[in-house]
Amino acid sequence: MGLAGEIYSAALQCGYDNCGIILPEDVKGASDFLQKRMEDVPSSISFYKGIFSNYISIKERYPWAKAIIVLTSEHGKYRYPAELRKRYAKAFFLSPEEGNTDAYDHVRFENWLQEQDIRWEHGRIPLRYAAMKAGLGIIRKNNFFYTEHGSFVGLTAYIIDQECSLHQDVSPRPCSDACTLCQKACRSRSLLAPYTMDPMKCISFWTTFGKGNVPPFLEESMFEEWICGCDNCQDACPYNRKHDWDKGEAFSNLEEIAKDMVPEKLIYQTDDFLKREVIAKTDQHLDPEDTNVLRTNAKRAIRNAQSNTGEH
Incomplete structure (x- = not known):
């Protein structure tokens, strides 16, 4: 072998x-x-x-x-x-x-x-x-x-420290030259061209490492309801779009706590809950002291949702 x-x-x-x-x-x-x-x-x-x-x-x-x-x-x-x-x-x-x-x-x-x-x-x-x-x-x-x-x-x-090699041959169909769906899905225009990006315009960056701030060159509405990260450019991709996220195995306790992570409930959660059940699951994109970052992002998500439905 x-x-x-x-x-x-x-x-x-x-x-x-x-x-x-x-x-x-x-x-x-x-x-x-x-x-x-x-x-x-x-x-x-x-x-x-x-x-x-x-x-x-x-x-x-x-x-x-x-x-x-x-x-x-x-x-x-x-x-x-x-x-x-x-x-x-x-x-x-x-x-x-x-x-x-x-x-x-x-x-x-x-x-x-x-x-x-x-x-x-x-x-x-x-x-x-x-x-x-x-x-x-x-x-x-x-x-x-x-x-x-x-x-x-x-x-x-x-x-x-051991020399060996193993090359697999996973070769998905490449992107169409004409496809721009991921760029169109990027509300902040972080994806300004294929295979490149402006990280300082990325919604995922600002909801995590950017500590929930909205820089002057972006608009609050661009954040939509994103609380931690952003999947828009991936969800729009034809090679992801058909995936059914209702199917598959349950992951950890995610389904049990999901109802407590909606923005309307998140803003009232304790620091302990946010640290233990949310921040610990962010793959190190938020620090334990970032509880108010989550609340800031959740409040913005509520405002954007209300704006889209005409509620005030």
Whole structure:
């Protein structure tokens, strides 16, 4: 079977849906990809400068690195409560919380690597680009990584000190040259061209890392009812649009608490509830002290909903 095959089998046994293994030099092209994005959108330089180090040579940061394991976990196999759609980003809330092994058991996988005497680090690498190079899928015009099942997929990577490779052949149909549906769905015009974006206009950014603020170059109405994240460009995509989020397995306790996460109830929830049941599920896009960010976003969602229905 070889080491690559053993890693693949272990990954699937631990709950991951697919696994590819690439060499460190395979991600070198990601820096050119990011450099072009900054040249196309100069206003994004300040945003990307902080993460540019993720795109430089893996070997410079991890001299012992011999390979990179890339793992996928499909979010689409789970149901997503109707109360959360168009309000909470699916990828955030369908990602396992720390200690939750419902989707996959990363601790079990890491223990397996150690048992094989394999040194590993999570490391900071361009995950979507690495997954594409591993043959696990493609990057579409909205900049999201897609498998054959769509863009709602979790990505995990491990840098290891053993040389091996495993290239998959997941080849979804590419975007049509004429398709602009994701750009049209982006209310804030963050998606100003295919395969690029202005992150400072992204609704997902402002509802999370932007702490709920509405910058002067955006309008409150552009936020619609989004409380944490934004899925508009993904939901509009033909390769996601047919997915039925009413079908699939239940994920963690999401269905039990969904009714308490609607904006009208969220604004009255305690800090403890918001930290434990909401912020803990945001895949580190909100900090524990961001309870008022959630309330700010929820109040704006209520105002926008009332404006759309003519209520005051």
